[in-house]
Amino acid sequence: MECPKGIIIVFLCSITTSPVMCLYKVWIPNANFANPSNWDRKRIPCGDDIVVIPEESPAIYVQVNTTLQQIILPRHGELILGDGSTIAFSNEPDHSAECLSSGSEISYHLTHPNDWLDYSNWCASETVTGSCDSRVLDSELVPCKTDDVVFPKHNSYFVNLESGLTLSVNTLKITGTAYATRGFSDFLNTNDGKLMFPIPHDTGSRSSVQIARRQCTDPTGCACGNDGVDILQRICKYRKPYCSRIKCKYPIRPSGSCCEMCGAILSVQYGTGFKFAELRDGLQRRFLDNRDKYKDVQYIVSKMSDGHIQIVLSDTSGDASIQAGKEMKTDLDNDNAGGFKYAIRSVSMRTSKGSRQNPAHSAQTASGIAMSGGEIAGIVVGLLIVVLICLFLGTLFYCLFLGTLFYRRKTRGPDDIAFKMFDRISFKPSFPKPRLEVPPSFSFSFGGSPHVPETVGGQSQGFDNPMYGSNPLSNEKPLDLEMMPTSLQLSEVEEQPSYDNGLGFDNPLYENVESSMFSDPTDADIKMDVDESLGADLGSKLNL
Numbered sequence: 321m322e323c324p325k326g327i328i329i330v331f332l333c334s335i336t337t338s339p340v341m342c343l344y345k346v347w348i349p350n351a352n353f354a355n356p357s358n359w360d361r362k363r364i365p366c367g368d369d370i371v372v373i374p375e376e377s378p379a380i381y382v383q384v385n386t387t388l389q390q391i392i393l394p395r396h397g398e399l400i401l402g403d404g405s406t407i408a409f410s411n412e413p414d415h416s417a418e419c420l421s422s423g424s425e426i427s428y429h430l431t432h433p434n435d436w437l438d439y440s441n442w443c444a445s446e447t448v449t450g451s452c453d454s455r456v457l458d459s460e461l462v463p464c465k466t467d468d469v470v471f472p473k474h475n476s477y478f479v480n481l482e483s484g485l486t487l488s489v490n491t492l493k494i495t496g497t498a499y500a501t502r503g504f505s506d507f508l509n510t511n512d513g514k515l516m517f518p519i520p521h522d523t524g525s526r527s528s529v530q531i532a533r534r535q536c537t538d539p540t541g542c543a544c545g546n547d548g549v550d551i552l553q554r555i556c557k558y559r560k561p562y563c564s565r566i567k568c569k570y571p572i573r574p575s576g577s578c579c580e581m582c583g584a585i586l587s588v589q590y591g592t593g594f595k596f597a598e599l600r601d602g603l604q605r606r607f608l609d610n611r612d613k614y615k616d617v618q619y620i621v622s623k624m625s626d627g628h629i630q631i632v633l634s635d636t637s638g639d640a641s642i643q644a645g646k647e648m649k650t651d652l653d654n655d656n657a658g659g660f661k662y663a664i665r666s667v668s669m670r671t672s673k674g675s676r677q678n679p680a681h682s683a684q685t686a687s688g689i690a691m692s693g694g695e696i697a698g699i700v701v702g703l704l705i706v707v708l709i710c711l712f713l714g715t716l717f718y719c720l721f722l723g724t725l726f727y728r729r730k731t732r733g734p735d736d737i738a739f740k741m742f743d744r745i746s747f748k749p750s751f752p753k754p755r756l757e758v759p760p761s762f763s764f765s766f767g768g769s770p771h772v773p774e775t776v777g778g779q780s781q782g783f784d785n786p787m788y789g790s791n792p793l794s795n796e797k798p799l800d801l802e803m804m805p806t807s808l809q810l811s812e813v814e815e816q817p818s819y820d821n822g823l824g825f826d827n828p829l830y831e832n833v834e835s836s837m838f839s840d841p842t843d844a845d846i847k848m849d850v851d852e853s854l855g856a857d858l859g860s861k862l863n864l
Contacts, residue, residue: 343444343445343446343456343460343464343466343467343468344444344445344446344447344448344450344467344468344469344470345442345443345444345462345463345464345467345468345469345470345489346442346443346445346448346470346472347441347442347469347470347471347472347477347479348440348441348442348443349434349441349477349478350381350475350476350477351377351378351379351380351381351430351475351476351477351478352380352381352382352383352475352476353380353381353382353383353384353386353399354382354383354384358428358429358430359426359427359428359429360426360427360428360429361426363418363419363426364384364386365386365388365426366414366416366418366419366422366423366426367386367387367388367389367410367412367413367414367416367419367422368387368388368389368410368411368412368413368414368422368423369388369389369414369419369422369423369424369425369426370388370389370390370391370392370424370425370426371388371390371391371392371425371426371427371428372392372425372426372427372428373391373392373393373394373397373399373427373428374394374427374428374429374431375394375395375396375397375431376394376431376518377394377397377428377430377431378398378430378433378476378477378478378515378516378518379397379398379399379400379476379512379515379516380397380398380399380400380428380476381400381402381474381475381476382399382400382401382402382405382407383402383405383474384405385404385405385406385407385408386406386407386408387407387408387409387410387414388407388408388409388410389409389410389411389423390409391407391409398511398512398515400476402474430478432478432480433478433479433480433517433518434478434479434480435479435480435482435558436462436463436479436480436481436482436487436527437462437482437551437554437555437557437558438462438558439458439461439462439555439558439559440558440562442461442462442463444456444460444461448470448472455618455619455620456620456622457544457547457574457575457576457577457620457622457632458552458555458556458559458576458577458578458579459544459546459547459551459552459555459576459577460544460546460576460622461555461559462546462555463487463489464488464489464544464545464546465488465489465490465530465532465542465544465545466490466535466536466542466544467489467490468489468490468491468493469489469490469491469492469493470493471493471494471495472495473495473496474495475495476516477494477516478515478516478518479516479517480517480518480520481517481526481527481529482520482526482527482554483520483523483525483526483527484523484527485527485528485550485551485554486527486528486529486530487527487528487529487530488529488530488532488545489529489530489531489532490531490532490533490534490535491531491533492504492529492531494507494516499531500531500533501529501530501531504529504531505528505529508526539594539595539596539597540590540594540595540596540623541596541622541623541629542623543622543623543624543625543627544576544622544625545625546576547575547576547624547625548625552576552578555578556578559578559579560578560579563578563579563580564579566580566581566582567582567636567637567638568582568637568638568672568673569672570672570673571638571672572585572670572671572672574620574630574632575624575630576622576624576630577632581632581634581638581672582634582635582636582637582638582641582672583617583618583632583633583634583635583638583641583642583645583671583672584632584633584634584638584641584642584644584645584646584669584670584671584672585630585631585632585633585645585669585670585671586630586631586633586645586648586649586652586667586668586669587628587629587630587631587667587668587669587670588628588629588630588631588652588664588666588667589628589629589664589665589666589667590629590662590663590664590665591663591664591665592663593660593663594662594663594664595662595663596621596623596629598662599621599629599662599664600621602661602662603621603631603648603651604619606651607644607647607648607651608644613640613643614640614643614644616635616636616640617633617634617635617640617641617644618632618633618634618635618641619631619632619633620632631645631648633645633648638671638672638673642671642672642673645669645671646669649667649669652664652667653667
């Protein structure tokens, strides 16, 4: 009796690849005519529909007999008729239940290729036709360098290989044809290859595909290779929007994963004699199988690119996984102490509850108050906002203060200075030395001719004080004068002394008697005698 091919393949995988689970990665979407998701009306064309195939559509595989009213093809396109398939044309309406809305245009809308690195486009299975298994890391949901990649027969495809990456697989088979690295590169340059794997418009080049065609024979296991930074970031671009909502307060994220989880992660370093399959299967038998309290625990064992073995245990709350992880760690620690059951050198564990191996959580709860990462981030953001508001208000008040000060200083003119100077002048009749205020355009001259003022350019630059006669001071000691600022105008100071043939001049240091002189000459004579006596007295004091 001849064995089915599928059984033979699985048997060979179990023999030659016992260190790791033999996985197939089967491509799910297709570009077929009979696929309802490829049409804008979410149904296949009916008998009297007008079918429109737009530009940049892939090769469309027709594997059914169909009747259409009209079909509009692109200038560059392809229809592939399967064995026994026909396309007929008719104006008769289609009365079938699924074609009640027929008789109108229907467009093929698969004009953008499906992405190679989108995990939802792949089915990970132990056989080509087996059920899909999601109990792997996110990095292992797309083809790894140890996987056999299959694009099933009787379909057409539209695939984006992206650009700038090296995609590694073990084997590659498209519609029944197996390819090596060189053969697949040649296929990409054909018309069929360009329709199935179009060149990205933004970069103008595809990623390269390396086909090893060599099974993993390393007893310590073979790494998938997709946990590198560049390729994992692109995988996570498609995976992160669909991460499950986390129920635990302090989730953790395994290496090679795009999503956080609740549970435990064990990191194992092995020694000589270690066997990947024995560790994976032995721990499952001892701690997970036939134990009801761990029936919901998801168990993933992987070899990572840096060489360590990662064990991931997860469930909704993380409680059962953490307990299972503690039991496994105790068993592995005993093996490291001398049991040599698994040939383990060391093992460490992280949990979503923040064990002693999780320093971030320990730091948060050291003060006795449990705070999540979101709460801490909220506090930090709040403090930053408060600081920014304080800085803004401080800057505003400072600018207002400077503006007021500048305005006051700017609006204070020469008049203000003059009044400040006059405020300091004493107008009392008794003081040690007389102070005479003069306009800036005049100056006093000592030591020259007592009767002829100095001239510069024909203009008088000074005058002798007539209060003391025509002779200069005997000791030639200058008067102590307090001069006015040069910015003052002549019209802004007190009225200057003027000569009078009969009475002399008024001394600005004393009261002005001009108004009384015209009303009562007798009073004027008396006041003049008083002024002369005061002047003589003051002159005698200055000559001391």
